[in-house]
Amino acid sequence: MKDIYILGIETSCDETSASIVKNGNEEIATVVLSQIDIHKDFGGVVPEIASRHHVKNITIVIEECLEKANMEINQIDGIAVTYGPGLVGSLLVGVEAAKTLAYANNIPLIPVNHMSGHIYANELEKPLEFPLIALVISGGHTELIYMKDHYNFEKIGGTLDDAVGECYDKVARIVNVPYPGGPTIDRWAYEGKDTYSLPLPLNDDSYNFSFSGLKSAVINLVHNEKQRGNEIRKKDLAASFQNTVVEIITKKTMRALKDYQVNHLIIAGGVAANKVLRERLMELCQKENISFSCPSIQHCTDNAAMIAASGYHAYLLGHRADLTLNPQSSLELANQKVVNKEED
């Protein structure tokens, strides 16, 4: 069979990225231009500033990627672009560029859901095995997805309020860690001891999560300790917080695997880079004889390689977009299949 090369384009938040992936699993070249240092000054991503940087950098990133791959655009079989979820102004730049590239060079345009990209980042490590449960955890998502086959997403649980990554960043702010605080909390947790008592949030029979209560518990704990004149042991607090998060996530994930009689677990999204969570899940899966897969660290954060990997399977399934493709700030993974059916 002929090799398929997909050019992926990702601009959903503050990373401008392009990547070429061969046959859905072989990363040929990836360029990621991060704006993190720019947004640091503002304590978070400023959407208008992010959009301005994307438009400045988009063609440079695409050119660099093609040069790195030593390829010409006419060797590309499909252009896969993230069209949601994400910041609509940021998404727009990637979508317009992808549409124009596809039109000017007469190449198929493939719409890709950002979260599907995170899931397919695992394909860059090893092929997905079905049925599987995907734990999707990032700054905007905390979801358990059941997949019977490629591009068959059934959401079995999700967060009722804050996403787990959001909760990390908020807790970081409570203890005065500069943006982005999540990775710092992860590092501290590794060094600290779980000495503070925090409630296990939404410890019920559902596959849903809730983290806003945990955030409030941390705020109250810090407040009460201050009132008593006690100094906060930040690393221990980070450890206690992280243990609580990891415990509830692993508990519900393992139960989902058991209930659905599934032997494959994958994790995806920015928070999948979390060391403790990865280790704990790996341990538990080993014990239960479940295969466990996680993306490499550089593929956990936003990148276009995962979009190209996901785009490859969408390409094989015949997913195409025309030149009216428009970004969507919120886009459900579970609806993907339904949407495509309607288009047929």
Next chain:
Amino acid sequence: MKVLYIDTTTSYLYTGIVVDGKLIVEIKKEFGKDLSRQALSKISDMIKQAKLKPTDIDKIMVVNGPGSFTGIRVGVTIAKTFAYTLKKEVITLLSLEAMAISNKNEKVFKVPIIDARRGYIYGAIYNQENIPVLKPQYISLEALKSATNHLLEDFEYISNQEFTDLKVESYNPNIEKIVNTLISREGTNPHAVNPVYLKQTEAEEKQNTEII
């Protein structure tokens, strides 16, 4: 010489193809919030209608601001990607400049304006040779009004929007005239084609005030 003209800086799509100095096809339509969805699709329809292929285009002329931030990015991203991938030249111009060039009345001064909300506009004053005597800027409408005081009333406001208590000549781009006027302007490397917002983001403005 085939020139593709693109302006998406307001709620309208203004696009056309000028072949050897003659306009052969154009679209002037208001899309409002649907502009980002429709722009490239309509441009491709138009190129097809002109019985051309993307590769037949020799030059792109794109309006790179000021105006709607999102709108500017739509046109600029299309233009720079198109030009980069097909190795074409890009000429950029300002929306206000296009408005001044298109004006066909005999007034000595032309004052194109675009609403920037909260009493502010993007505006400039051009003379008959379309040279700015007040450079394009983000300015309060009141301040611009007083700047017009010494123009001896021999001027008119131009806009494709309506303003209360202000008589404006409605803007209807003359794409052929714009392209022919600016065709010899030096081209820009596609990667370096960037929006001209004339206004910082609110986050930057706030940060600057805090520093002061």
